[in-house]
Amino acid sequence: MPSFTSLAIPALYQTSRQFAPRSMAALRQAQYSAKATKPDVVTFEEIDTLINKKDKKVVLIDVRESGEVAQGVIPTSHHVPLANIQEALSLPEKEFEARFGFKKFGKDDEVIFYCRSGRRSGMAFDLAKQLGYNGVRNYSGSWLDYESRAKTQK
Structure with missing residues (x-):
């Protein structure tokens, strides 16, 4: 009877090859893509920089209620408001x-x-991801x- 190792190693090798990139170019592309995306969670420092630079490319959305x-x-x-997010993301641009x-x-905008x-912002993030918005954070x-950190900076 063959040993466990002689049966398992070839099977593991075949399984791992299924998920391996087909070429070095594919590997480089995968690494580039991974580096190009930003983390899903934003820090206070990023928000502060965004505000100070007045970066119009990044859209900051408050999902709280009006009060x-x-x-x-x-x-x-x-x-x-969070209650309107799903509908809002489905509306045509002009509306x-x-x-x-x-x-x-857009779906790829930050x-x-x-x-x-x-x-609630986590819920809005999850919903936007489900609807195909890739640039959401x-x-x-x-x-x-x-509020607490902005006060201490002044």
């Missing part, structure tokens, strides 16, 4: 702009969601983190 937004917002952000007051972002503490610290 919470009245208490304060992160500068440069736009308001789209989106008429309803929310800013230009609709969009950062935030809320009060990070839970989540500021998990959200308003509470921003």
Whole structure:
């Protein structure tokens, strides 16, 4: 009877080859793609830099309710309540702009969601990912983190 190793090693080798890149070019492309994408979670420092640079390429969306937004917002952000996110992401560009007051972002544009503490923005992030938006990110610290850290910087 053959040993376990003599049976298992060829099977493992065949399995691993199924998932291996077909060429060095494919390997390089996979490495480049992995480096090109940003992490899903945004830090306070990134938000602060974004605000100071007034980067118009990145869209910052507040998914809190109107009463919470009245208490304060992160500068440069736009308001789209979580209850409206799914519908908003499905709207045509002109209708989106008429309803929310800013230009609709593309599926590959960088969009950062935030809320009060990070839970609702995480839900908005997950929903946007499911709808095919690849450039979305989540500021998990959200308003509470921003408010407390922005105060200490001043």
